[in-house]
Amino acid sequence: MFDLQGKKAIITGGAQGLGFSMVEAFHQAGVEVAVIDISDEVLNLSNKLEANDVKVHGIKGNLLxxxxxRQSFNEALEKLGGTVDILINSAGLIERKPALEFSLESWDRILGLNVTSVFELSKLAAIEMKKQESGKIINMGSILSVLGGFNAAAYSTSKGAVLQLTKSLSNEWAEFGIQVNAIAPGYMLTTMNDDLMNDPVRGPQVEARIPAKRWGTPQDVAGVALFLAAPASDYVTGTLIPVDGGVLGR
Structure with a gap:
């Protein structure tokens, strides 16, 4: 039920943070992975991972x-031998600033990466997955897919859109054997949240709000991604799975 040996995955934003944790977990599970990221670090991924017989391909690409x-996706597909079983849309942007101070340029960038690129990559992957009548698409939502957030109007809007996009694509593609789901990380120990963790006011407020009494780790998310990519979740589609230490349950 959980065997992923020999599967092929494309993971965006996999050079750091939650994305890298998923690349590492899938690599260890025997999945050949093509990683698309704008950072030069994506070209060094195979050296960062423990050596085994499973390939990791790094592709530098700008999803905005x-x-x-499209060029990056086609390159990834070619490196994977023309087949993709799993797509994880992990690349994302956040900018914390009051809405009255937020520029339209920043709004467009965040919606462009967090929503538009997810839609286009999902379409490209689904075209290939439909041919084989199977596939897993995993989108990175957020607890702000449900909550309003604070000083994060563009980000929370984009993650709300990811949830609705996940449901819509699931409705259309389930009959083709393609499951589309989203993960909602809570407050995670990643560089994206450094400013929040180091805020002397907001940092303690956030930790006090988490029933588990700790921030999440990238490994917490990777485990759920493995489940959603495995045969064990073949009848799970169109849903948002929180990985938040209980925040959304309060």
Missing amino acids: DIGNL
Whole structure:
């Protein structure tokens, strides 16, 4: 039920943070992975991971440029031998600032990466998955897919859109054997949250709000991603799975 040996995955934003944790977990599970990231670090991923017989391909790509996005996807697909079983849309942006001070340029960038690129990559992957009548698409939502957040209007809007996109694509593609789900990380120990963790006011407020009494780790998310990619979740689609230490249950 949980065997992923020999599967092929494309993971965006996999050079650091939650994305890298998932790359590492899938690599260890025997999945050949193509990673698309704008950072130069993506080219060093195979050296960062423990050596085994499973390949990891690094592709530097800008997902805000639709032409480059399509080129990067096609390169990833070619490196995987023309097959993709799993797509994880992990790349994302956040900018914490009051809405009255938020520029339209920043709004467009966040919606472009967090929503538009997810839609386009999902379409490209689904075209290939439909041919084989199977596939797993895992989108990175957030607890702000449900909550309003604070000083994060663009980010919370984008993650709310990811949840609705996940449901819509699941409705359309379930009959083709493609499951589309989303993960909702809570407050995680990643560089994206450094400013929040180091805020002398907000940091303690956040930790006090988490029933588990700790921030989440990238490994907490990777385990759920493995489940959603495995045969064990073949009848799970169109849902949002929180990985938040109980925040959404309060």
